[in-house]
Amino acid sequence: MKILSGRFAVKDVAVCALVATACLLVYFEYCNHHVTTLVNRFASYVRQPVAVNPGAEEPEEFSAHETGYQEAKVRVDDLAETLPAHKEINRDNPKDPVYNVPWMDEAYWRSSTAPLSNMFVGSKPLFPPCTDQISPGIPDWGPHPYMGPFAYVNRSKNPCWFDETHQLLCVPYFYLAGVSKSGTSDLFSRIIQHPEVIGSGKEHHWFDRRRYYKNQTFWEYARSFRKPTSVVKETLEKHDRSNYISGDATPSYFYDSYEWKQFSGNENCTEPRVILANQIRHLYPEAKVILIVRHPVNRLYSRYLFDYGRKPKERSEMGPQQFHNRVVDGLNKYTNCIRKWSLRHCVYNKTLWETVHQLRIAESMYSVLLEDWMRVFPRHQILFIRFEDYAKNITAELAKVFAFLELEVSGEQLHLFSQSHPKNRGQYHDRGRLLPETRAILERFYEPFIRRFASLVGDEKFLWKDI
Numbered sequence: 001m002k003i004l005s006g007r008f009a010v011k012d013v014a015v016c017a018l019v020a021t022a023c024l025l026v027y028f029e030y031c032n033h034h035v036t037t038l039v040n041r042f043a044s045y046v047r048q049p050v051a052v053n054p055g056a057e058e059p060e061e062f063s064a065h066e067t068g069y070q071e072a073k074v075r076v077d078d079l080a081e082t083l084p085a086h087k088e089i090n091r092d093n094p095k096d097p098v099y100n101v102p103w104m105d106e107a108y109w110r111s112s113t114a115p116l117s118n119m120f121v122g123s124k125p126l127f128p129p130c131t132d133q134i135s136p137g138i139p140d141w142g143p144h145p146y147m148g149p150f151a152y153v154n155r156s157k158n159p160c161w162f163d164e165t166h167q168l169l170c171v172p173y174f175y176l177a178g179v180s181k182s183g184t185s186d187l188f189s190r191i192i193q194h195p196e197v198i199g200s201g202k203e204h205h206w207f208d209r210r211r212y213y214k215n216q217t218f219w220e221y222a223r224s225f226r227k228p229t230s231v232v233k234e235t236l237e238k239h240d241r242s243n244y245i246s247g248d249a250t251p252s253y254f255y256d257s258y259e260w261k262q263f264s265g266n267e268n269c270t271e272p273r274v275i276l277a278n279q280i281r282h283l284y285p286e287a288k289v290i291l292i293v294r295h296p297v298n299r300l301y302s303r304y305l306f307d308y309g310r311k312p313k314e315r316s317e318m319g320p321q322q323f324h325n326r327v328v329d330g331l332n333k334y335t336n337c338i339r340k341w342s343l344r345h346c347v348y349n350k351t352l353w354e355t356v357h358q359l360r361i362a363e364s365m366y367s368v369l370l371e372d373w374m375r376v377f378p379r380h381q382i383l384f385i386r387f388e389d390y391a392k393n394i395t396a397e398l399a400k401v402f403a404f405l406e407l408e409v410s411g412e413q414l415h416l417f418s419q420s421h422p423k424n425r426g427q428y429h430d431r432g433r434l435l436p437e438t439r440a441i442l443e444r445f446y447e448p449f450i451r452r453f454a455s456l457v458g459d460e461k462f463l464w465k466d467i
Contacts (some may be wrong), residue, residue: 149283170225179366197247294388304318450462
């Protein structure tokens with residue numbers, strides 16, 4: 001007996017059912033494949049706090065046993081093959097190249113700041129909150145209040161104000177914020193020879209260290225400028241205006257926001273939306289920033305010799321070969337981080353820095369750091385000096401500094417300041433020159449960062465082609 005009338009018999013229905021079942025199976029397999037792909041891709045971009053595990057498997061980009069320049073160069077060239085390729089970029093939403101190196105551009109665009117890179121924020125956070133539990137602004141900062149700006153006395157060139165007890169307090173007019181082993185001690189020693197610059201010690205380290213490790217309060221930091229405060233107060237009592245200024249020459253400020261997880265406004269973030277630059281600008285919006293920078297490779301080796309030369313147990317072993325071994329280990333760990341996370345996440349990662357024997361690889365990644373600072377400070381409030389130019393012609397570079405600080409100086413004064421005894425010259429160069437294979441590895445790694453840095457500064461001399 002037929003169940004259906006017309007042309008459709010039972011056997012016809014059975015055939016249709018089999019065909020429909022086959023189509024559904026093919027469809028579900030297709031969906032499953034794409035859903036799995038989407039889930040995996042989403043999982044790879046989910047941002048959650050991680051601690052880089054020093055025991056985790058690392059890429060074999062570099063070998064500590066390489067001895068020849070050509071072999072080292074080939075090994076570095078292999079790096080690109082072990083990191084994210086062009087095909088992993090989402091072509092439905094292509095991103096403009098920044099570093100012109102695919103895996104670095106991938107890491108750049110993973111950052112929450114990347115889409116906002118052209119947005120000037122001033123003292124405000126660099127990107128929206130990472131959690132709904134805090135306001136978009138910068139709230140007060142727990143045990144170490146996020147201070148300022150204050151009602152600064154308009155008759156003083158230096159930022160000074162009267163507290164609740166009517167005591168005058170002052171904070172720096174300028175910051176020599178970086179970078180270490182680039183002549184900062186020597187430069188600052190010459191700046192404070194100007195009669196209108198009142199010295200109060202070089203490295204205060206309040207923003208990056210002492211408020212955490214020594215529980216130094218903001219008020220203690222402000223009172224550490226007693227000498228300039230006293231001079232400004234006395235001048236104001238005698239005259240209508242004071243043109244005296246003070247500065248904080250802490251060269252680690254440029255890179256050392258390693259305690260960013262303690263900054264209010266960075267809750268639940270995997271990279272900082274508030275860094276030291278935000279806090280310095282918030283304290284005194286007109287603050288001037290001086291950055292004297294050195295070729296990244298030479299700076300890193302000089303820093304290594306300085307750090308380990310101060311450690312008696314390490315001094316006997318330090319030298320070009322030990323540095324090479326540590327560079328190999330450090331670059332492997334940083335590239336392994338960059339292939340998984342954003343550039344900013346890796347540069348500001350304190351755990352990662354600690355696992356590379358505190359070798360300051362990230363401090364030489366100037367472009368990543370500068371991009372943040374330039375979103376906080378207007379370009380006219382930052383002065384860039386090249387260490388190599390300063391070493392060749394101190395007088396010319398000092399003239400730029402005094403003009404930037406709006407200080408009058410005569411030719412005779414400049415000559416006198418330039419002839420003073422050098423400060424903090426390297427002491428351990430007898431340990432040997434940098435190995436050619438180490439230089440090849442480091443130059444290859446830093447090349448994209450150098451290009452980007454020169455572009456941000458707007459000056460090709462920071463490509464260091466003459467070095």
